[in-house]
Amino acid sequence: MSQSVIAGPIPRETGPAATNPVSDIPIRASRTREFRPYPFRAAVHAAVIPPLRDGVEMSRHPVVVVGGGPVGLTTALGLARHDVPVVLIEADDGVCAGSRAICISRRSLEIFDRLGAAAGFLDIGLPWTGGRSFYRDTEVLHFRMPHDELQKHPPMVNLAQYHIEQILLEAAEGDAGRIDIRWQTRVTSIEARADGAMLTLSTPDGAYRMHADWVVAADGGRSFVRESLGLPLRGTSYQGRYVIVDILLDSDRPTERLAYFDPPCNPGSTVLVHKQPHGVWRIDYQLREDEDSEAAVQPGNVIPRVESLLDMMGERADWSPVWISLYRANALTLDRYRHGRVLFAGDAAHLMPIFGVRGANSGIDDADNLAWKLAYVVRGLAGEALLETYSDERVAAARENLEHGAKSTEFMAPPSFAFDLMRTAVLGLAARHPAVRALINPRQTSAITYTRSPLNTPDIVDAFDAGPVPGAVLPACPVTLPATPDDAGASRIGHVTDLLGMGFTALWFVDDAEPRTSFDAVLASMRARGVPFVEVPIRRRAPSSDGWFGAIDHTGRLFPMFGARPGTVYLVRPDGHVLARWQRPDVGSIQRALDRVLAPGNRWGALS
Amino acid sequence: MTASELDAVYTRLCQAMTTLGEPAATLFLARFALLAITHIDDSSAVTRLIDDAAEAFEPTPGD
Incomplete structure (x- = not known):
């Protein structure tokens, strides 16, 4: 994030402000607000000069x-x-x-x-x-990020x-x-x-x-x-400026992204609110074009706006400003x-x-x-x-x-009158016309697929009807993992991403027993080169004997999710992206996919 | 139309209007409305859309 810090957590008296300078909406009785520090103390580390x-x-x-x-x-x-x-x-x-x-x-x-x-x-x-977006005083969108019981982690913390x-x-x-x-x-x-x-x-x-x-x-x-x-x-620097304010506020409101477009507390502006741990709240609001940056970050101008926002939200507890800064959007x-x-x-x-x-x-x-x-x-x-x-x-x-x-x-x-006008149309229609709500969805970050990576080995045509393509990260799915050494006898529930080692991992889909053949030649060649490589069987059914390793697809959802059948192999990189996949590979295919990554003289440019 | 297709045509509309400039925006939207009406080719659907667009009409802030 690129931002210049304007006002730090310096304890100071803030002057009383009678009205919100932008909206002219009367605010709560004027009072001074002391800045308080973040509820965190950073250890101080000394410089060290080496020999x-x-x-x-x-x-x-x-x-x-x-x-x-x-x-x-x-x-x-x-x-x-x-x-x-x-x-x-x-x-x-x-x-x-x-x-x-x-x-x-x-x-x-x-x-x-x-x-x-x-x-x-x-x-x-x-x-x-997820989160909620409001236009004036009406909720116009309640969005949820992709999340289900198969996930190991929440979409956001x-x-x-x-x-x-x-x-x-x-x-x-x-x-x-x-x-x-x-x-x-x-x-x-x-x-x-x-x-x-x-x-x-x-x-x-x-x-x-x-x-x-x-x-x-x-x-x-x-x-x-x-x-x-x-x-x-290179790229675009946007004109839009945002004031970012962190405050301390005691509130049991749930954690979600709140966006207020043209809110009654601050007409014409857009305000975002995020909850952070330990009673810290993040408030971002857009400045209008005619507002002066330096004046806008003065506590005397910021505090009344926050005050009127909290009033509108129905937050009645006492609060303190912690930090004020200015942000300009860049895309470079x-x-x-x-x-x-x-x-x-x-x-x-x-x-x-x-x-x-x-x-x-x-x-x-x-x-x-x-x-x-x-x-x-x-x-x-x-x-x-x-x-x-x-x-x-x-x-x-x-x-x-x-x-x-x-x-x-x-x-x-x-960025222009046209985007502004169309946004007003979207927000005004969204309450009664669900079809336009997708345009308000904040498009939060999601994992990127390296579709055109020169490291990928392309699929054999029509080999897969599902599953992560070469370059994608693995989708989440629970699996049964064997007992740990200190918990002998009991298997446990883990996730498919827990199977990845620090090096390359071959996820090998099998029926129940150990594979009849194994990729010993690949293992030996990787070991000789010092490259960490593991093959991990993923079993469709629990094996009959104890002492198994790998994983069991106990939900029955992993195989179809990966478009897998017994014999399928997914070769995964150390960063969890799929390198290659086959329904029934030979040793040479796996070796070539790894060589494509490791061998120095590859003409990668020609392969993309 | 998928969400990302809707997104793409929305952006294209905004960009086209930006290029023409603010004085031309009303006429641009009127022309687009006429083309959409003839494309939809269903008078009861168009009548409903006209009523929906006019319903609870609020001017933009600053107007």
């Missing part, structure tokens, strides 16, 4: 990640899980403050689950499945970015042997070289230089690395995310519009895509060309996200 020789750090690092936000932390965790040591450079002395990302998608939860960090998100985050970072930081601190975090350290120059980069770093205790073989730039919307390399973002991306030995991820690579919550979530997806590929290249398991596919896949994903984000933005912040 130097002539001002240069003595160790040369295989990977340096610049930026300790959600994207940098996810990248570092992913690299560490693939056994690559990482240095993480963070300019601040702890996790972030202020109003930033708050919505974490199901796909992001799946990624954190694989990184062993999902529990914290599910413990703290508030799950939600809300939590503050400081929680997101804290949970990931604790996971990273648990892997301190491989993740070395340099707090209060700022990159002041980067010199890109053919075999890596030389970074100059400044800290309160002095400056030093550092050699890196690879640099991941996850340093946010105003990326220093991107600007140093002179790389332009770099053309390529790999520039030699420097790779861009998250806001450093692309700026998504706020509507549809694609900012942090698309960055987390970048990190997940990049981590295994970079790890495989660093460890010599794959050729450098694999990193081009990071750029191919994630630039394509960014363009798809930008297209959806632009659609959301066109509705939420109409």
Whole structure:
């Protein structure tokens, strides 16, 4: 999210305001409102200077990640899980403050689950499945995101970015042997070289230089690395401006997305409301074209608007402002995310519009895509060309996200009189004419399919009538898993995504018994190359003997969902995307699909 | 028509109107209404749509 912070959580008296300066609607009796801090205390971390020789750090690092936000932390965790040591450079002395990302998608939860960090998100985050839109005083849409009993995770959880970072930081601190975090350290120059980069770093205790073989730039919307390399973002900057206000309010209202179009409390404006944990509420409202940005974020102007919104919502409890900032919608991306030995991820690579919550979530997806590929290249398991596919896949994903984000933005912040006029028509008709309600649906983020990825092995024509295509993520479905070693005898219910290992996984659909033949040759060849590969039988019926492994499709829904019959194989990548699938593959097919990913000299361009 | 097809034609309509400019918008919508009427080719359906469009008509804010 790109936003400039205007007013921080600085305790201050706010002047009494008699009327809402925009709507002229009388507000509650004027009173002062003290700012209160977020209900969170970030630990402060000191800068550390490593052993130097002539001002240069003595160790040369295989990977340096610049930026300790959600994207940098996810990248570092992913690299560490693939056994690559990482240095993480963070300019601040702890996790972030202020109003930033708050919505974490199901796909992001799946990624954190694989990184062993999902529990914290599910413990703290508030799950939600839908929302309501109002036009003036009438509810015109009650939408629900795709959700059913087969899912492992809710479609969305809300939590503050400081929680997101804290949970990931604790996971990273648990892997301190491989993740070395340099707090209060700022990159002041980067010199890109053919075999890596030389970074100059400044800290309160002095400056030093550092050699890196690879640099991941996850340093946010105003990326220093991107600007140093002179790389332009391309796309659209929208005119619409939003004020983002976090407040503390005690309310047992359910967690859902609330959108108010032209509300009585603030005629002509659009207001969004989201609940966060620990009594924090996010309120976003659009500024009209004739409003001055600087004046609009002054507490004297913000507080009456929030006051009249809460009045309209029927929220009577006392509340306090916490943070006020201004947001402008951008829809921009770099053309390529790999520039030699420097790779861009998250806001450093692309700026998504706020509507549809694609900012942090698309960055987390970048990190997940990049981590295994970079790890495989660093460890010599794959050729450098694999990193081009990071750029191919994630630039394509960014363009798809930008297209959806632009659609959301066109509705939420109409870019011309025509979009504005048509929106008024949609909102006015929606209460009585359900057919137009789909146009109000906020089009929240969903998992992206890498349809055109050069890594995919295309299906044999007509081989499948259902199931995730090459490039797609696995759909959710419960399965029975065998007993764990410390829970002997009892099987348990898990999900199909729990079957994925850290490497490549062949999901092998079988009847009940072990397959008669197995892919020993693939296993042996992958083992010889050091590439993690597992084959996991998914059984249509429970096996008669104990001591089985893999999974049982006890609901009977997994086989049809995957278009599978005994003999079907889905080959899945380390990031959970399907690489290839066959109804009855031979060893050579599987080997070739893996070689397409790992072998350095592939002419990938010709295959797309 | 799927939701995404509806979305696409809605956007196309908005863009066409944006290109023509605000002074031409009323005539553009009138022309579109006429073409839609002749395409629908069902007088009772069109009569109902005219009544629906006029029902609970509220001016846009700022008008």
